[in-house]
Amino acid sequence: MTHDPQLYPADRIVRAQKAAADAGLDALLVSPGPDLRYLTGYEAQPLERLTCLVAPAYSAPFLVVPLLERPAAEVSPAGALELEIIGWQETDDPYALVASRLPSGIRRIGLDNHMWAEKVLAFRDAFPGAEQALAGDALAGLRIRKSEAEVRALNEAATAIDAVHLSMGQWLRAGRTEREVGKDIADAIIGAGHATVDFVIVASGPNGASPHAEVSDRVIQPGDPVVVDIGGTMPSGYCSDSTRNYCVGEPPEEYLRAYGVLLAAQTAQTQSVVPGMTAEQLDAIGRDLIAGEGYGDYFIHRTGHGIGLDTHEEPYIVAGSQRVLEPGMAFSVEPGIYLPGKYGARIEDIVVCTETGGERLNVTSRELRILA
Incomplete structure (x- = not known):
């Protein structure tokens, strides 16, 4: 406390x-x-x-x-x-x-x-x-508008969860179950400085097509893409939330194409954050790019949510929202592509709107990470 x-x-x-x-x-x-x-x-x-x-x-x-x-x-x-x-x-x-x-x-x-x-x-x-x-x-x-101290607390949370993603190769490999990997990740979230673990998603292969998949006893197979979405609450009360994507061995070609589209969309969105734009406009930047490449029907949720003392709070980055982004607002940017029965991918960073643009708090690589 x-x-x-x-x-x-x-x-x-x-x-x-x-x-x-x-x-x-x-x-x-x-x-x-x-x-x-x-x-x-x-x-x-x-x-x-x-x-x-x-x-x-x-x-x-x-x-x-x-x-x-x-x-x-x-x-x-x-x-x-x-x-x-x-x-x-x-x-x-x-x-x-x-x-x-x-x-x-x-x-x-x-x-x-x-x-x-x-x-x-x-x-x-x-x-x-x-x-x-x-x-x-x-x-x-x-x-909805974070103070400098709140942004520092969110940055501390982002740094802690980034450290967990950087260590993913220690736990994520073929032959282990999602549940086994999830337990190791949960221990690491606490080890990185969080007070509590709020969620651990380890969605391998076809489970990755469900954005909020629960960890299961599915055994991770060679060639499986894996969505890892994790977050917790720091002693300060402020939350972390970040999603990265991994593949155990060589990924399918179709997946690589979809991932390239997703990475381009998420990068464009994080680079486009500026005060004065609406939440709907930010959502459309990624959604239109994904739709233009033929994956529009597979981006099935909003672009993001605010974060602070709650993992999900205002502002919500979603079509139809005329909420104007202002300096101090902190939110996720997390477009996804989900191919039913096959696999999915989501890239998520926490971004703070500043006077001049957007600042990413999660700084680990957004590239697909291939694990042996």
Whole structure:
């Protein structure tokens, strides 16, 4: 857990309160998860007991925690904020406690997007006259533009996951199962400095045609192309995500042609990032190139997603999105080509939009890596 004041600055709650007011919300109620960590630095455990940051639009915020969790909250970065931390006893009703501390006449409250349904319904009962809305609609505008400290944290995460890809030859070879390789990769993700492993995709041969294939007991065969998509969360709370492609022995000619098209598309997209373009325009750069080479029907997902304290967050790089890219936005660029029953390929880098263009945080080679 980090106490870096630059990564979790004290003014975030104030900015969130202003965003709530601008969105017509009387208060934000934020339970454990990325929004709470973003606002306070507190990585609270998601428990059946209520932990909740209460941020009224026009009065002092406070943090409600189970009494047994208050010591952990106080030693977290939240303890360094000018924030009242209220512990509730096992026999208390924490939802009534929150309602009693808020100004009367609450009409519209924003609940964080990942709040458990049982807590949403309990707050509905505690505020029977209030409309419930998504806090994420107000908070997304804050989280979508990363500070310099956040970009440094994402760069640290990218460097760590790059180190795992550079070592892939130690584990990925014919005769091993995807599951065996995946376990070694997961151990290496922790070894590279991550606090947790979020996902490991080792999709060999025909499994590579499924973008989110789970590791299986399939034995990797000579000549198999293999998609390796891996990511984790660093102690800072910020995430990594990178996909590279390998082949165990000589790859099929058809695969090499498709891979060349994919590499050209992903390179063109990462080189084209510039503030002022829309997410849809960036998506189209790669999609049009892939379609022009006859693989349009095999690029079956969006180009990318934002990344930060969540692996997937705003902005989404997808057709139809008029979201304008701005400096500080961080997102994946990951076009793919998937040939059903045969194989697939995806190349993924995390890119940060800067004042002058795009900066790739993942810097390992994007070329197909052939392993003996």
